[in-house]
Amino acid sequence: MLAEGDFVATRWTATGTHGGDLMGIPPTNRRAVTHGCTVGQFKNGKSVHDWIYWDTANLLRQLGVVPGQT
Numbered sequence: 001m002l003a004e005g006d007f008v009a010t011r012w013t014a015t016g017t018h019g020g021d022l023m024g025i026p027p028t029n030r031r032a033v034t035h036g037c038t039v040g041q042f043k044n045g046k047s048v049h050d051w052i053y054w055d056t057a058n059l060l061r062q063l064g065v066v067p068g069q070t
Contacts, residue, residue: 006041006042006043007039007040007042008039008040009037009039009040010038012035012037012038013034013035014033014034014035014054015031015032015033016031016032017030017031017032018031018063025060025063025065028063028064028065030063031062032063034054034059035054035055035058036053036055038050038052038053039051
């Protein structure tokens with residue numbers, strides 16, 4: 001986590017099992033790991049905006065929705 005002025009950036013890792021609908025994809029019951037970053041903007045001590053970036057393509061490959069690299 002890094003902070004500068006009104007902005008805070010957080011790098012994160014999420015793990016889980018795909019057991020419910022995700023972006024219209026029915027459950028695959030596959031385990032997956034994805035990484036991402038959230039950048040938050042704060043004004044007067046309150047969160048006013050978040051930008052979230054995460055590796056969607058890698059997650060979809062792990063779920064078997066899109067083909068992996070050969």
